[in-house]
Amino acid sequence: MKNDIYPCLWFNGQAREAAEYYCGIFKNARILDSNPIVTTFEANGNRFMCLNGGPEFRFSESVSFVVSCDSQEEIDYYWDALTADGGQESQCGWLKDKFGLSWQIIPAMLGSLMSDPEKGRRVMEKLLKMKKLELPVLQSA
Known part of the structure; x- marks a missing residue:
């Protein structure tokens, strides 16, 4: 599935942990890609980006x-x-x-x-x- 518009969720060093958490909750979910800055995952056909952006935003x-x-x-x-x-x-x-x-x-x-x-x-x-x-x-x- 291709979504050209998807959310980027800002975390303070927890991007991979958050992606794994959501993949553990939602059926049909999987990590698509991960590096120290960004982890992308898909849940129920929807793509999400988790960004290790720092403590500035909540x-x-x-x-x-x-x-x-x-x-x-x-x-x-x-x-x-x-x-x-x-x-x-x-x-x-x-x-x-x-x-x-x-x-x-x-x-x-x-x-x-x-x-x-x-x-x-x-x-x-x-x-x-x-x-x-x-x-x-x-x-x-």
């Missing part, structure tokens, strides 16, 4: 990666894997992994659950009270 919530999940089991898997070893839960399906990178772990059907204005309002009320999203609760709203 991740913020202004950029996050969305993982669209087909089941509660998949939501639980990614949530647990990405919050392990020092990750932090946030609200509404958001979390930070152990490197401080923000993720949104959401059900693939979230858009359809919110497509009806009245049901969408009820779904949103439930969603706003959650950290990890619970698909059965959202479906029953």
Whole structure:
């Protein structure tokens, strides 16, 4: 797969470690290339670059990666894997992994659950009270 546009993630000496971490979480993931400055990897057909850029910059919530999940089991898997070893839960399906990178772990059907204005309002009320999203609760709203 060729993506001409892909993210470069800035790390402070942890580029290879981060790439190995993400490859261990995502299925169909592999390291593409690595040197002391840059490690590139692919996960689920998406290319990423990890750069050992130094301590100047850190991740913020202004950029996050969305993982669209087909089941509660998949939501639980990614949530647990990405919050392990020092990750932090946030609200509404958001979390930070152990490197401080923000993720949104959401059900693939979230858009359809919110497509009806009245049901969408009820779904949103439930969603706003959650950290990890619970698909059965959202479906029953």
